[in-house]
Amino acid sequence: MKHKKAKKYGMVIDLDKCTGCGSCMVACMAENNVPFRKDESDKLLSITWMRIYKLTNGKPFPNIDICYLPRPCMHCEGQHEGHSPCVTVCPAIATDYSIETGIVSQIYTRCFGCRYCMASCPYHARYFNWWDPVWPDGMEKYLSPNVSPRMRGVVEKCSFCFHRYQMAKEKAFMEGRRELKEDEYQTACTQACPAGAITFGDLNNPNHAVHRMVKPDLKHHGRPTNPNAFRLLERLGTNPKVYYLSSREWVRRAGDNYLEKEVKLKKTVHHG
Amino acid sequence: MSALDNNAKEIAKDAGDEGVTTSSPEINQKEQDNRSAGPVILFFIFGLFASLILGWIIFPKLLYSKKKQPIDFNHVLHVAEVEDGCESCHFFREDGTYSGVPKLEQCIDCHEEIQGDSPDEIKFVEEYVSKGREVPWLIYSRQPDCVFFSHAAHVKVAGMDCVTCHGHIGESESLKIYEENRITGYSRDIWGKSIGGFKKNTWDRMKMDDCAECHQEKTANIERTDVKTPTNRLIDHLIDVVYPGTSKSGKGSSIQTERDACFVCHK
Numbered sequence: 432m433k434h435k436k437a438k439k440y441g442m443v444i445d446l447d448k449c450t451g452c453g454s455c456m457v458a459c460m461a462e463n464n465v466p467f468r469k470d471e472s473d474k475l476l477s478i479t480w481m482r483i484y485k486l487t488n489g490k491p492f493p494n495i496d497i498c499y500l501p502r503p504c505m506h507c508e509g510q511h512e513g514h515s516p517c518v519t520v521c522p523a524i525a526t527d528y529s530i531e532t533g534i535v536s537q538i539y540t541r542c543f544g545c546r547y548c549m550a551s552c553p554y555h556a557r558y559f560n561w562w563d564p565v566w567p568d569g570m571e572k573y574l575s576p577n578v579s580p581r582m583r584g585v586v587e588k589c590s591f592c593f594h595r596y597q598m599a600k601e602k603a604f605m606e607g608r609r610e611l612k613e614d615e616y617q618t619a620c621t622q623a624c625p626a627g628a629i630t631f632g633d634l635n636n637p638n639h640a641v642h643r644m645v646k647p648d649l650k651h652h653g654r655p656t657n658p659n660a661f662r663l664l665e666r667l668g669t670n671p672k673v674y675y676l677s678s679r680e681w682v683r684r685a686g687d688n689y690l691e692k693e694v695k696l697k698k699t700v701h702h703g
Numbered sequence: 704m705s706a707l708d709n710n711a712k713e714i715a716k717d718a719g720d721e722g723v724t725t726s727s728p729e730i731n732q733k734e735q736d737n738r739s740a741g742p743v744i745l746f747f748i749f750g751l752f753a754s755l756i757l758g759w760i761i762f763p764k765l766l767y768s769k770k771k772q773p774i775d776f777n778h779v780l781h782v783a784e785v786e787d788g789c790e791s792c793h794f795f796r797e798d799g800t801y802s803g804v805p806k807l808e809q810c811i812d813c814h815e816e817i818q819g820d821s822p823d824e825i826k827f828v829e830e831y832v833s834k835g836r837e838v839p840w841l842i843y844s845r846q847p848d849c850v851f852f853s854h855a856a857h858v859k860v861a862g863m864d865c866v867t868c869h870g871h872i873g874e875s876e877s878l879k880i881y882e883e884n885r886i887t888g889y890s891r892d893i894w895g896k897s898i899g900g901f902k903k904n905t906w907d908r909m910k911m912d913d914c915a916e917c918h919q920e921k922t923a924n925i926e927r928t929d930v931k932t933p934t935n936r937l938i939d940h941l942i943d944v945v946y947p948g949t950s951k952s953g954k955g956s957s958i959q960t961e962r963d964a965c966f967v968c969h970k
């Protein structure tokens with residue numbers, strides 16, 4: 432076990448393909464034992480690791496255009512690798528950044544629920560459990576044993592289905608391998624998407640589809656070199672590992688929250 | 704003159720009378736103080752011992768409920784019969800997961816009918832095999848939900864022995880009493896037999912500290928040159944300057960803890 436090449440798992444979501452059907456949200460909730468309540472009408476309180484937002488260009492009828500934007504946890508790399516907004520503020524080290532996989536973890540048993548990470552996350556990807564989960568009668572038998580259920584008072588978020596990585600690793604070990612193939616570790620949302628809009632893989636590996644699609648500039652925190660690719664709130668410098676593709680300019684501009692009169696894309700904040 | 708003033712005068716008078724008479728009992732009081740110091744110290748010593756006994760002997764006994772396994776099992780007898788050692792019954796599945804405690808399916812090959820004359824076997828065949836019910840074994844090493852443990856990684860890749868974590872269970876002739884923590888519901892094998900948390904052997908405890916201890920030792924030898932944090936590099940550099948070639952940091956994959964990342968063992 433010498434000199435293992437670090438991985439950087441990431442996701443590419445093609446917004447031109449996304450129909451906003453919500454399969455990814457459903458698959459995610461089922462896969463990760465995400466709790467829900469009887470009354471989910473207040474969406475500010477519902478927990479959705481993967482959530483679809485609806486964007487619109489705000490123009491009147493003939494020119495109106497809408498776009499659905501699925502938003503998992505961005506697993507931000509930060510200005511220096513591992514300095515994601517949420518991870519740096521956690522006072523309990525309940526969330527950490529692994530340089531081996533590039534995944535931001537969340538350890539529910541360690542979290543004490545101060546919600547500082549939620550405040551620092553610019554993507555609203557983190558959710559707080561205001562109540563203990565209550566499963567409808569008999570449903571606890573359908574929970575996945577590979578994901579630990581959360582309790583009241585802790586924060587949770589998308590883990591890029593990390594348990595699937597663990598399981599895939601186990602299988603690889605059994606077959607005497609150390610490295611995973613691209614299709615062995617895929618998230619639930621990726622597999623559920625009927626339009627094939629979500630692609631998942633190792634951004635560091637040039638053979639993986641995600642790398643080929645966005646061509647990340649790894650010297651500059653993985654800034655996409657594909658002109659159609661963008662990351663959410665790029666200029667905050669969080670350097671997310673979730674990329675979006677869109678051929679529509681207004682969508683790409685909306686992704687970085689541009690002001691009305693702003694014209695050109697400024698260079699990203701200087702890298703420290 | 705009001706009634707209030709009268710009262711005040713009387714009180715003052717009483718106080719003056721007492722002041723005169725107290726001079727001689729004061730000396731007696733001091734002598735008494737010296738004599739009562741002994742019992743007071745003794746009281747605290749007794750109190751200390753009582754709380755020590757309460758905390759170290761009585762409380763642990765109250766904390767753990769003792770449960771017997773549904774039927775007894777003789778490991779020695781079975782190990783002698785099988786070919787592959789532990790893995791004959793506690794096997795790996797093809798997808799790398801570990802089967803853990805055997806199900807009836809594994810036992811049924813030999814135990815469809817009663818083999819010997821042990822009362823436990825008779826009970827096993829009559830109550831479980833013939834009725835097709837699984838034995839509700841109490842699992843000594845059951846970990847909390849949030850723990851991910853890969854047997855494949857430890858046994859197949861790291862080549863660890865079962866004994867390292869599970870002890871010499873394969874050499875036991877009967878199953879020990881299962882002690883369950885009344886508060887947490889976990890087996891005593893997790894905390895360990897010693898209530899003080901001391902351990903002599905690697906298999907005495909199964910807490911997170913024990914996993915971390917071994918991971919720290921073993922992964923220190925693994926060279927991960929491409930996974931280093933700026934802090935790590937600085938520490939490495941400082942240590943290298945003072946004690947060349949001894950720096951140990953920078954081996955973990957977590958930027959925050961500089962050990963193995965949380966998601967290695969958690970899920």
